[in-house]
Amino acid sequence: MKAWAVLNGYRCSTMTVDRRLLEEYPFDGVFYEYRTDTSEGLLNQKTEEVEVLRTKCDIQQTSQIGNAGFLASSYTIYFPLESNDSLLGSPSDEADGGIGEVPSDKELVDDKAFKPIAIKRGMYFRGTIYGYEVNGKVIGVAPSMLGGCACQIKDLDE
Numbered sequence: 001m002k003a004w005a006v007l008n009g010y011r012c013s014t015m016t017v018d019r020r021l022l023e024e025y026p027f028d029g030v031f032y033e034y035r036t037d038t039s040e041g042l043l044n045q046k047t048e049e050v051e052v053l054r055t056k057c058d059i060q061q062t063s064q065i066g067n068a069g070f071l072a073s074s075y076t077i078y079f080p081l082e083s084n085d086s087l088l089g090s091p092s093d094e095a096d097g098g099i100g101e102v103p104s105d106k107e108l109v110d111d112k113a114f115k116p117i118a119i120k121r122g123m124y125f126r127g128t129i130y131g132y133e134v135n136g137k138v139i140g141v142a143p144s145m146l147g148g149c150a151c152q153i154k155d156l157d158e
Contacts, residue, residue: 078149
């Protein structure tokens with residue numbers, strides 16, 4: 001016997017996923033780093049959290065280790081790269097009817113269609129998955145040729 005549910009006006013089986021309702025990047029996340037102002041001496045240092053990137057993302061847990069009250073989880077954060085609009089639709093392309101020169105092999109490798117990735121190893125990430133907070137340190141960054149990026153973070157809780 002199948003159980004049925006009505007979700008957003010669609011009658012769905014609880015064992016079946018309606019892919020029309022899925023989003024590619026359903027969550028919000030923030031990449032940030034800490035900066036210390038030492039201009040007023042060592043005793044008056046001020047450390048502040050500086051936001052590097054706020055983005056829509058997908059958060060997936062990749063591993064979890066528990067040992068004597070210590071939990072360590074790893075997550076992969078997927079987010080879209082920002083397009084570099086300054087290079088798209090340049091006036092020289094419009095002058096010749098949108099047909100430019102054929103790019104060389106070097107230009108195909110040095111793609112400038114996306115802005116450089118501001119995320120670096122050692123930065124921090126904060127996001128939520130349906131109310132569950134994910135906080136962690138970036139341990140790897142891997143851009144994709146399809147216009148996205150994957151970051152691996154290590155989340156440590158005691």
